[in-house]
Amino acid sequence: xxxxxxxxxxxxxxxxxxxxxxxxxxxxxxxxxxxxxxxxxxxxxxxxxxxxxxxxxxxxxxxxxxxxxxxxxxxxxxxxxxxxxxxxxxxxxxxxxxxxxxxxxxxxxxxxxxxxxxxxxxxxxxxxxxxxxxxxxxxxxxxxxxxxxxxxxxxxxxxxxxxxxxxxxxxxxxxxxxxxxxxxxxxxxxxxxxxxxxxxxxxxxxxxxxxxxxxxxxxxxxxxxxxxxxxxxxxxxxxxxxxxxxxxxxxxxxxxxxxxxxxxxxxxxxxxxxxxxxxxxxxxxxxxxxxxxxxxxxxxxxxxxxxxxxxxxxxxxxxxxxxxxxxxxxxxxxxxxxxxxxxxxxxxxxxxxxxxxxxxxxxxxxxxxxxxxxxxxxxxxxxxxxxxxxxxxxxxxxxxxxxxxxxxxxxxxxxxxxxxxxxxxxxxxxxxxxxxxxxxxxxxxxxxxxxxxxxxxxxxxxxxxxxxxxxxxxxxxxxxxxxxxxxxxxxxxxxxxxxxxxxxxxxxxxxxxxxxxxxxxxxxxxxxxxxxxxxxxxxxxxxxxxxxxxxxxxxxxxxxxxxxxxxxxxxxxxxxxxxxxxxxxxxxxxxxxxxxxxxxxxxxxxxxxxxxxxxxxxxxxxxxx
Numbered sequence: 001x002x003x004x005x006x007x008x009x010x011x012x013x014x015x016x017x018x019x020x021x022x023x024x025x026x027x028x029x030x031x032x033x034x035x036x037x038x039x040x041x042x043x044x045x046x047x048x049x050x051x052x053x054x055x056x057x058x059x060x061x062x063x064x065x066x067x068x069x070x071x072x073x074x075x076x077x078x079x080x081x082x083x084x085x086x087x088x089x090x091x092x093x094x095x096x097x098x099x100x101x102x103x104x105x106x107x108x109x110x111x112x113x114x115x116x117x118x119x120x121x122x123x124x125x126x127x128x129x130x131x132x133x134x135x136x137x138x139x140x141x142x143x144x145x146x147x148x149x150x151x152x153x154x155x156x157x158x159x160x161x162x163x164x165x166x167x168x169x170x171x172x173x174x175x176x177x178x179x180x181x182x183x184x185x186x187x188x189x190x191x192x193x194x195x196x197x198x199x200x201x202x203x204x205x206x207x208x209x210x211x212x213x214x215x216x217x218x219x220x221x222x223x224x225x226x227x228x229x230x231x232x233x234x235x236x237x238x239x240x241x242x243x244x245x246x247x248x249x250x251x252x253x254x255x256x257x258x259x260x261x262x263x264x265x266x267x268x269x270x271x272x273x274x275x276x277x278x279x280x281x282x283x284x285x286x287x288x289x290x291x292x293x294x295x296x297x298x299x300x301x302x303x304x305x306x307x308x309x310x311x312x313x314x315x316x317x318x319x320x321x322x323x324x325x326x327x328x329x330x331x332x333x334x335x336x337x338x339x340x341x342x343x344x345x346x347x348x349x350x351x352x353x354x355x356x357x358x359x360x361x362x363x364x365x366x367x368x369x370x371x372x373x374x375x376x377x378x379x380x381x382x383x384x385x386x387x388x389x390x391x392x393x394x395x396x397x398x399x400x401x402x403x404x405x406x407x408x409x410x411x412x413x414x415x416x417x418x419x420x421x422x423x424x425x426x427x428x429x430x431x432x433x434x435x436x437x438x439x440x441x442x443x444x445x446x447x448x449x450x451x452x453x454x455x456x457x458x459x460x461x462x463x464x465x466x467x468x469x470x471x472x473x474x475x476x477x478x479x480x481x482x483x484x485x486x487x488x489x490x491x492x493x494x495x496x497x498x499x500x501x502x503x504x505x506x507x508x509x510x511x512x513x514x515x516x517x518x519x520x521x522x523x524x525x526x527x528x529x530x531x532x533x534x535x536x537x538x539x540x541x542x543x544x545x546x547x548x549x550x551x552x553x554x555x556x557x558x559x560x561x562x563x564x565x566x567x568x569x570x571x572x573x574x575x576x577x578x579x580x581x582x583x584x585x586x587x588x589x590x591x592x593x594x595x596x597x598x599x600x601x602x603x604x605x606x607x608x609x610x611x612x613x614x615x616x617x618x619x620x621x622x623x624x625x
Contacts, residue, residue, distance in 0.1 A: 002030070002061040003068040003125040009095055010059060013044045028064035029145055033057070035614055046097030050368065052107060052491070053077040055084075055118070055614075056152070057096055060145045067134060068126065069141035072096045074103040075152050076119040079491045079498075079616075080110055083151060084120030085179065085406060087158025088142070088165070094123035097369070101335075102158075104368040106402070108487040109395035111494075113459050115406045120153045122146065128160035139165045143172040156180040156190065156405045159333050163189045171430040175413045179405035184434050186413055186444035188404040188452055194244025195452070199400025199460050200329060200362045201248045203392055204231075206464035207358055211390070213468055217475055219388035223357060228256035232275070232325040234354070236317075236347065237332025238263040238292070241362045241398070243285045245329055246278040261325045264332070267293035269320035272311040292317075321348035324355040331362035335372065339379050350382045359383075361394035373480075380478040390471075393483035396463040400456050407452040417441065495616060500583055501576040503615040504597045504605030509534045512541050516552055516566045517559045519544040529594035529608045533567045539601045542567035545594070573598040574607055580616050583607050 010019075010032075018041060024031040034041050034057045039049050042057060053076040061070025071094065075084045086106035089099070099121050107119025124142050128135065139161070146155060146169070156179040157166055163182050170178040170185055181187025188195070208228060214220040226232075233249070235242040242263065250257045260278045262271035267290045270276055284291045296313035321328070321337070330337040330347075338353060339346035367373065383389045417437055423429040434441065463486065470482035508522050509532045522531045523546060533542040544567045552566045573596050574583050586595065587609060594608035 001063065001065060001068055003070045005092060006059070006061065006070050006125040013046075014041065025063075026148070028062050029148070030061050030063050031145075031148065032059045037610070037613060046095065047074075047100045048368070048370065052079075052104065052368075052488075053119075054100055054103065056149075057100070058149065059096065060148075062141050062145065065137075065141055067137055067141070069124075069138050069145070071122060071124040071126075071142060071145075072099045073122040073146065073149060073153060074099045074120060075149070076100070076103040076107040076121075077491075078118035078152065079107075079495045080118055081116035081494070082118060083154050084118035085110060085115070085154045085402060085409075086119060086121040086156065088122045088124060088146075088155040088161050088169075089158040090124040090126055090128045090139075090160030090165075092125060092127045094125050099123045101367045101369065101372075102364065105364050105366040105395055107491070108366060108484065109399045109402055110406075111487040111490040112396050112463055112483075113399040113403050113406075113455075114490065115402065115410075117154075117406060117409070118152075121158075122153070122155055124160070136168065139168045140172060143169040147173050147177075150174075150177045154179055154409065156402075163187065163192065168427075171419065171427055172425055174424060175418055176409065179408045180401075181408065183445045184438060184441055186408070186417070186441040186448065188408055188445065188448050190401045190404050193404065193449065194241070194248055194400075195404035195456075196241045196362060196398045196401035197244030197248050197331075198453070199398050199403070199456055200241070200245050200331075200360050201252050202400070202457055202460045203397035203464055204233075204249075204327060204329075204358070204360050205252070206461040207360070207390070207392060207468075210465055210468040211358070213472055214390065216472060219385060220390075223388065225357075226326055228253070228258060231258040231327060232261040233258050233327045233329060234262040234271075234320060234323060234325045234356075235260065235362075236264050236320055236328065236330045236337060237363060238265045238281065238285060239289075239331065242329065242331035243282050245331060245362060247282050250278070258327070262320050262323050263292065264317040264320040265290045265292050266317065267291075268296070268313055268315040269317050270295060270311060270313055271320065271323050274310065276311065318347045322352055322354050326357050328354075328356045328359045329362050330359065330365070333363055335365055335367055336375065336379075337363070337365070338383060339375055340382055341375070341378075344375055350379065350387070353383070353387075355387075356389050359389060359391045360397055361392060362398050363394065364398070365394045376480050377478055380480055384479055391479040392464065392467065393480055395487065396467060396483050397460060399460065403456045403459070404449070404452040407448040407455070411444070411448050411451060413444065417444070496579060496581055498580050498616065499576060500574050500578045500580070500597045500607050501604070503580065503611060504576075504607050505611050507532050507596055507603055507606035509538075509603055510544070510563065511536065512563055514563055515560045516544075516549065516557065516563065519563060519566065520549050520559075523549065528606060529610070530596070530606060532596050532603045532606075533563050534603065538603075540571065540573070540596060540598055540603050542569040543571050543596060544568070571596065575599060576604055580612065584612065587612075 022032045055077045056075040058073040103121035110117050166178045166181050180190040211225050246260050259275040270292050337347040508526050530543045530545045597605045
């Protein structure tokens, strides 16, 4: 059945007639889909269509399950390539606009990481703390709902889901249709390896190398840059990202490991000017999930402490952000860890924040919502310009996880290792298959890991260099603006290189000896802007559009008139290798809405303004003409 919260939200947001006209049923599975032309309906769902997307918003649920199984999928765009890639979040209060925010972040993150995948995200409307059996059924059921979109979306883990859940998805939908799988599937297991955290560490190391150039800006002219081993760090959110940040800082180069001065989690925060025992805390996190309060009770309250141990604990986790250090790593899953206005309920307001030189965002903080973007710019004006704190934007630095995940597609599972079709959906049979090929999957996993680490080092270091370059070249820009320019420029470059062949739709054809009635019937039966008239040898002779039929009726031509009297013979066409920009120019310069795509006078497909709007970043490309 549809989750009650989801039903209430959609009922309040969408009129009854939308449910009736948009509902798609595939057995027990129900879907409502919206595209970039559904501006008003998406607005009702809290989503503003802009030049980047979204490409698809889907609301879906199982109508016959005794459990509540349902949620949302947003494919923001496919400019960098198809399919899109992004995690599946599982929380009871998820809404389409939240998933869109995350999907947009993935669009920018995948572009910043120079990955050939679009940006997408999905969300299960459910409490992740279900019984083991019910949770498994919900995950499996949602995987079956996602199967409809396997060509344009690949899920991975996110808040509320994990690598084991991805194994369930993979057994349902196939090994190449899920990322961040366990090692026994050849996966790169983001959570276990700390992919996102690895990106944060690489970004921090790279920033230390490039920071001296910022001294040309007035707010950084007196900035003191420590040696790596003298740098002190605060980690807000000692969890799946934050805990691994502490570990990887040490693993990356034990001799240059910074001092972890403070951490926070759901139970409070710990701070020590001499540094915290990160190894002990990491092991405690692996065992218990949260550490600060337990460490306080076990190691501070009830143990004899050395005189020089000045570790403090507070059960107010957000107050970690009043402490000072060279580097702050926000790794707690909150959008606004800092703001000028307390009304937005940030973790901390800028008037109370500690003194930091750099902020390296491990958590996802980006939002396409105009109000949130305005809040972000306002915060950066105070923090970056007034206080002289550099902010490395989330999707430029925390893309390590998606880089790890992407290599499960970049290096695909060999055909001979794919779970056979007849075993998909059967957990016992799927697990038996994995066991039979255990060694090969382990070798594949290691091959993918090594490739991901190399890619991560390259692209995140480049991102940090480009961020500093952009800020030095334009002293009035904010870090968030330079970060968006970096990602959008890569998206635009990819979009400009796409061709008519990449986006065209199938075009119906009709032989020249047919009549107007037959052409009109094709236009009615098939959702196409035109039907192409061809010779016996398949050569293009003309086109018939709705306008041609209307003109013939106005001239009172008989319905059995030959097509030569109805069709437009002087046809404007595009070649399959014409760029999307070329196609837009041809349509606009000739004031037409559609044209055939032709090669050697043979019809390959059709391009129209509607197809371009649905399948490309039409608004962005129009600004480039």
